[in-house]
Amino acid sequence: MIPEHRFKDFLRDIRRKVQRRTRFPGVGHINLGSLDRVTPVSGNWGFDRGQPVDRYYIENFLDRSRDHIAGRVLEVADNAYTCRFGKQAVTRSDILHDAPGHPRATVVADLSAPETAPTNEFDCIICTQTLQLIYDISPALQSLHKMLKPGGTLLLTVPGITAISREDMNRHGDFWRFTSASIERALQDTFGADGVVVKAFGNVYAATAFLHGLAVEELDRNKLDFLDPDYEVLLAATARKRAR
Numbered sequence: 305m306i307p308e309h310r311f312k313d314f315l316r317d318i319r320r321k322v323q324r325r326t327r328f329p330g331v332g333h334i335n336l337g338s339l340d341r342v343t344p345v346s347g348n349w350g351f352d353r354g355q356p357v358d359r360y361y362i363e364n365f366l367d368r369s370r371d372h373i374a375g376r377v378l379e380v381a382d383n384a385y386t387c388r389f390g391k392q393a394v395t396r397s398d399i400l401h402d403a404p405g406h407p408r409a410t411v412v413a414d415l416s417a418p419e420t421a422p423t424n425e426f427d428c429i430i431c432t433q434t435l436q437l438i439y440d441i442s443p444a445l446q447s448l449h450k451m452l453k454p455g456g457t458l459l460l461t462v463p464g465i466t467a468i469s470r471e472d473m474n475r476h477g478d479f480w481r482f483t484s485a486s487i488e489r490a491l492q493d494t495f496g497a498d499g500v501v502v503k504a505f506g507n508v509y510a511a512t513a514f515l516h517g518l519a520v521e522e523l524d525r526n527k528l529d530f531l532d533p534d535y536e537v538l539l540a541a542t543a544r545k546r547a548r
């Protein structure tokens with residue numbers, strides 16, 4: 305009599321052998337073409353070829369979130385997205401930097417230190433691709449929450465599957481990659497369970513293209529728009545501060 309665990313192993317081995325012979329494309333018949341290399345096609349996210357894949361998703365999210373980009377709007381590092389997606393609905397545009405000295409900064413606050421952040425000032429905060437550079441994300445989310453007026457909205461994006469940003473790694477540290485589960489839970493801890501909506505973008509085609517720095521102009525947008533929840537390239541979130 306064969307013990308049960310040996311029988312299960314035997315069945316698993318048979319199943320794998322059959323799978324290997326019937327898979328398409330067959331083992332040894334994959335054509336990696338231009339991607340058969342150990343360094344990326346672009347080491348610059350694809351900016352040297354066109355629009356990077358993560359920017360396509362970020363801009364798609366902000367375009368759909370235009371209604372929130374109104375009144376007093378704060379953006380991290382620059383105000384390109386405020387100007388592009390907010391337009392006339394923005395009454396005042398502010399730019400946050402973590403250290404004094406930047407000529408365009410109108411707010412100087414270190415997101416990892418909530419005591420340096422102003423209170424109840426903004427109707428909307430656009431915080432794109434920043435949280436992964438801050439080791440302690442909980443105080444950073446508290447800072448963003450603190451700066452919003454009651455009823456104000458945070459528009460946040462964070463990376464999922466992505467390369468390390470060497471420039472940011474050398475300057476601040478590049479600490480985190482997120483999943484929809486981790487960013488949703490972190491936001492809910494600060495903003496409360498209601499009022500947080502997380503959307504994921506990506507699939508294996510988008511992830512591979514993004515890791516190689518291929519640009520949207522050379523990719524199929526229909527394929528980029530397909531979501532495979534096991535291959536999240538970018539997470540975008542809307543979080544509303546409770547109105548008093």
Ligand SMILES: C[S@@+](CC[C@H](N)C(=O)[O-])C[C@H]1O[C@@H](n2cnc3c(N)ncnc32)[C@H](O)[C@@H]1O
Nearest residue numbers: 380381382402413414415416432433434437476
């Ligand atoms: C990759 S940029 C992202 C923002 C930019 N608007 C964008 O979409 O590309 C990251 C910015 O986060 C800023 N940053 C990093 N750590 C910070 C902190 N603790 N407080 C405030 N800003 C921080 C950096 O100075 C940098 O300007």
